[in-house]
Amino acid sequence: MPDDDLTPPGAWTSPPALFLDFDGTLVAIAPTPDAVEVAPDLAGVLARLRARLDGALAIVTGRPVAAIDDFLAPQRFDVAGLHGAELRLVGEGLRARPAAPALRDSVSRLRAAEAGGLVVEDKGRSVAVHWRLAPRREEMARIMMQREAELLGPGWRLQEGKSVLELLPAGASKGAAIAGLMTRRPYAGRTPIFIGDDVTDEHGFAEVDAAGGVSVRVGPGESRARRRIADPAALLACLRRWAAGGEPPFQEDRPEDRS
Numbered sequence: 001m002p003d004d005d006l007t008p009p010g011a012w013t014s015p016p017a018l019f020l021d022f023d024g025t026l027v028a029i030a031p032t033p034d035a036v037e038v039a040p041d042l043a044g045v046l047a048r049l050r051a052r053l054d055g056a057l058a059i060v061t062g063r064p065v066a067a068i069d070d071f072l073a074p075q076r077f078d079v080a081g082l083h084g085a086e087l088r089l090v091g092e093g094l095r096a097r098p099a100a101p102a103l104r105d106s107v108s109r110l111r112a113a114e115a116g117g118l119v120v121e122d123k124g125r126s127v128a129v130h131w132r133l134a135p136r137r138e139e140m141a142r143i144m145m146q147r148e149a150e151l152l153g154p155g156w157r158l159q160e161g162k163s164v165l166e167l168l169p170a171g172a173s174k175g176a177a178i179a180g181l182m183t184r185r186p187y188a189g190r191t192p193i194f195i196g197d198d199v200t201d202e203h204g205f206a207e208v209d210a211a212g213g214v215s216v217r218v219g220p221g222e223s224r225a226r227r228r229i230a231d232p233a234a235l236l237a238c239l240r241r242w243a244a245g246g247e248p249p250f251q252e253d254r255p256e257d258r259s
């Protein structure tokens with residue numbers, strides 16, 4: 001995206017609501033899903049930031065809510081999981097449609113075909129096949145997942161990601177998840193900021209742009225996001241400053257906010 005498309009949004013007209021992706025955004029990409037390294041102060045920084053934002057901070061992720069709870073323990077955050085197919089607000093129970101028995105059959109078939117470094121990630125209400133450790137198996141993974149999508153039918157969709165393809169309930173998207181949260185307290189009436197790094201985050205960028213908010217892409221690559229930040233380490237440094245009482249980032253077109 002050329003620099004002249006990085007339109008400075010100007011000062012916010014209302015206080016911000018912060019929506020954060022997890023993998024590739026709050027933690028660096030790792031070889032496998034369970035190998036990510038969470039900075040020891042990440043959960044504390046997010047908790048302090050949430051207090052500064054009067055509670056208006058949520059994680060919007062492809063991970064299950066339970067995985068985010070584990071990574072950020074003992075803190076609990078509002079989490080839209082599985083690209084929006086799950087929602088759990090702090091102090092409330094998990095909201096999600098019932099797990100689909102047909103997906104169990106898909107997981108079994110995918111596991112039976114799991115070979116040569118492909119990783120099948122069973123997320124309960126969705127399933128992902130990763131080829132990061134076996135790039136030459138990408139085509140095989142795509143064929144397997146396309147077949148499962150056809151078997152499951154129109155209630156399901158495929159989601160592209162970084163060296164991964166996921167099967168999700170068709171209505172789930174990060175844009176819909178952010179739109180839903182923006183109708184609730186304490187998010188309603190605020191300026192939404194969404195920070196993410198991947199194809200699935202483009203739905204979220206579109207949603208916050210349409211709502212007059214701020215879309216921020218972490219790292220390089222084509223994106224509709226209007227702002228850039230170099231990598232998860234740069235973002236964490238920025239969130240630390242904000243949580244510690246510094247000026248909110250992404251209000252002006254500041255060079256340090258861009259890669």
Ligand SMILES: O=P(O)(O)OC[C@H]1O[C@H](O[C@H]2O[C@H](CO)[C@@H](O)[C@H](O)[C@H]2O)[C@H](O)[C@@H](O)[C@@H]1O
Nearest residue numbers: 022023029030031032033061062063132162164
């Ligand atoms: O929406 P996100 O929070 O960014 O989650 C998207 C997917 O992230 C994970 O996979 C990605 O990160 C892994 C760990 O770095 C990496 O090994 C993999 O190649 C990436 O695709 C996670 O495993 C998925 O469940 C999430 O949907």
